[in-house]
Amino acid sequence: MQNFSGVGVSPGRIIGSVRQMPKPVSEPAVGERLSSSTTADEATASLRAASKVVQAELQGRAAAATGAGRAVLEATALMAADPMLIKAAVKLITSGTSAERAIWESGASVAEMLHNLGGYMADRATDVLDVRARIVAELRGVPAPGIPQSTEPFILIAEDLAPADTATLDPAKVLALVTSGGGPQSHTAIIARALGLPAVVAAPGVDELVDGTEVYVDGAAGTVSVDPAADEQALVAAWLLAAETLAVFDGTGSTADGHLVPLLANVGGAVDAVKAAELGAQGVGLLRTEFCFLERDTEPTIDEQVVAYRGVFDAFPGKKVVVRTLDAGADKPLPFLTDSTEPNPSLGVRGYRTDLTTPGVLKRQLTAIATAAADSPAEVWVMAPMIATVDEASDFAAMCRVAGLKIPGVMVEVPSAALLADRILGEVDFVSLGTNDLTQYTMAADRQLGTLAALNSPWQPAVLHLIRLTVAGSIAQGKRKPVGVCGEAAADPVLAVVLVGLGVSSLSMTARSLSAVGAVLKSVTLDEAKRLAELALSARNADEARTRVRAELPILEQLGL
Template structure:
């Protein structure tokens, strides 16, 4: 029996058969020539046959898909046998290039052309690269890259998943995700939590498990076992029962002794907001407004923005909705706002900072928010991402005031803002901790890098200390709207971890905002501890010498986690 230990990022105990995600297709060497025994005519014919096979495969998938996915697959299928692509590849083959290298180069130049056109075309550029990789795989006789197509449910094992893989990930057939790379903040983890799939990341060596092997996955413990034991089968059966009860949140975030911690949802648009309201969210703790701007060459009009914001506000009448102003840059580039050539985008002009280089966009967004807020019944709070100094917080508050927005706030994700929380909060009404970026910046560790997964967890005592400093700063600053200390929420992935949610509550965080699927699990665990116990667990975590020990010590004091399989 073979076991693998990784990092659990999304709870669930499940048994299923493995499908390995094929490795990305490697680039055919530059200058690779046609073999001496192959004529250019045969190579071109071979390429056309491979292209036809890729077309047929994609077309077949399009026929069974629906909606936007179908349209994208149909267009991608056509690209596979596109005359422009195949003719330019044929030209290279006639000049002596191997078929693999020829289609690789032809795809690269078409993709670049589309990329330079910007907007919608630029997005299709990656589809051309996907088609190119599929044709090369077909020529080599290896499996097509991407998530395997299958009608029977399976456990997907991959090196890591990219954001683009989400589109092709069918949660009806994928039972769980296991990756050999990636970290707790990787895209795999975020995708898994939003879909409610059990997931383990950084399980080194798991790539060697053969397709079709039966495995047991424990997404809380970060454990994967080949050929499951009887106990593991029983655990998976028990999870199937408890997970049904963990699917519903009663809409009341509180500790056992009645200390209220409203549990809010992170949403990216009206569809998410409606789903979150249905799952019992007590409001929205993070409304990402990028959806309105992404995939566009120009700024959306104030009218268009106001309508989009109002649609989210309307899902939560009488409840709090915390909106984050445009957070472009780094992993979310926008052609009209950010500079793609920055050497260090995570430390570049991103978030609130885009107002330094492109003034006006933020003011127009605030105008749209104010208008949408005045036309809805939601209690609208507005915060700026990537605030580093009290002066920035002050300027943002005055922009909000000028637009007629009552409750301005800041995201605390740059360590400097946590360290100077008292002066930052003097300027605004509330703070919300973005633990993903706060962890990345505090630990100087890129969120996407697998080898840094151990550094990149919000369980790091240094990160918890920054949370504590922010809460202390808020308390020192005194009264918020109702005379209490100014509210400090958490809206990063950390809030979705039930054990960490208890620690954050103990540190004095006033609201927790997460992907709506995690509300029930966090709510259930929070109800089992008193505020005093949570404070004790927070002290324990802060005193730990490492993230690993902080997590283990806290989990050991919360046996409910093991009982529920969380």
């Protein structure tokens, strides 16, 4: 049996046939000319025919899609027959350039023009480049990029998934996700957890599997096996039974001896909040307010924000809702707020720092949050991302007081904030650990790179020590202040036990992870969790830390985790 090993990022056991995500379309050679057997008129006709095929295919997908996915596909379909794009390509063909190279150069020119216009038009530049690749693929007679279509469910294999790829990802068709690249906190991992799909990332070699190959995927162990036998089929059957146990969270997070650990949800809007409430979430530990700002070229009004926030608050009457202020920058650029020319945006003006370059946006957002909270039965807390100094924490708390918000906090995702947690908690009422960025910045490892997956793991002892230091800072304040976790680490049932053992007071995660985390927590006492935390802290590396703790939790095998 041929086996592949990677990083398990979303539990589940499944057997199915693989479908490969088509490889990115390669650029036609610079200076590529028409062949001696092809006239300019013939090449032009081929180009126009290819653009129509691409447009029809995208329109068909759009008709079958819903919501944001449909809007993305409709916009891309329009670009496929854009007169300016085709006209410029035809002009190049007339001068002797091949059809593939002509549409490639034309697409580059149109995309650059749109990018320079800024705002909404700049966002359409990506659509042009997508269309360009699809037309070249059609001209070459090779599969177009994107999620493959299939009448039967399949296991998707890819190098990695970009946010745009997920617009057409149908969970009813995609049984599991396996990537050769990416890492435990990559976009693929986050999407898989949100959809409840078994997933393995950073598994070298899987992109060589032939379409139709039957494989067994274990999303907890991080393994992929070709031609599964009876043993793997039995494991899948056992998982299906265990999944029934994991389908329901009883609404109370606690250890076996009754130590309460509220299990909250990470949400991106009212729809997410309603679903999380239905799944038993004890509140919201992270409301990503970017949902109000993305896909816009102007700042939303205070009234627009109030309506959006209130929809989330109303889903959790009498419960805590932690609102993170706008985390723009890095992989979430906004045309009216961030600088797209920054050489290293992850270390640039993002999160709270945008108030330095564009003052007023944060103040208006806090006003909107306070207005939405004023007549809401929810208990609204608010926190700022990318806080690095005590002064920043103090200034943010002052802004919250002016706005009428009573419970200010900050994110701990920069190592300096963990090191200064005691002093920062002297200025605010709580902190929440964003383990995705805290790991990335601690280990100096881009969380999207599969080659750095081992470094970019929240199981790294260095990261765990920073988490313990943050908790120690809360205790140093005399009256202990809450320290939550809202990063993806909280969705790992095994790591959740360690986090509780380190003294974390609440865990927030994608709502689909609530039941698994709740079940594993209830299998240990608080003292046992503390012992397991020490095992992880004293480990040599992330793999050793995870292996040590897993070996002490027999419930994982029972639940297929």
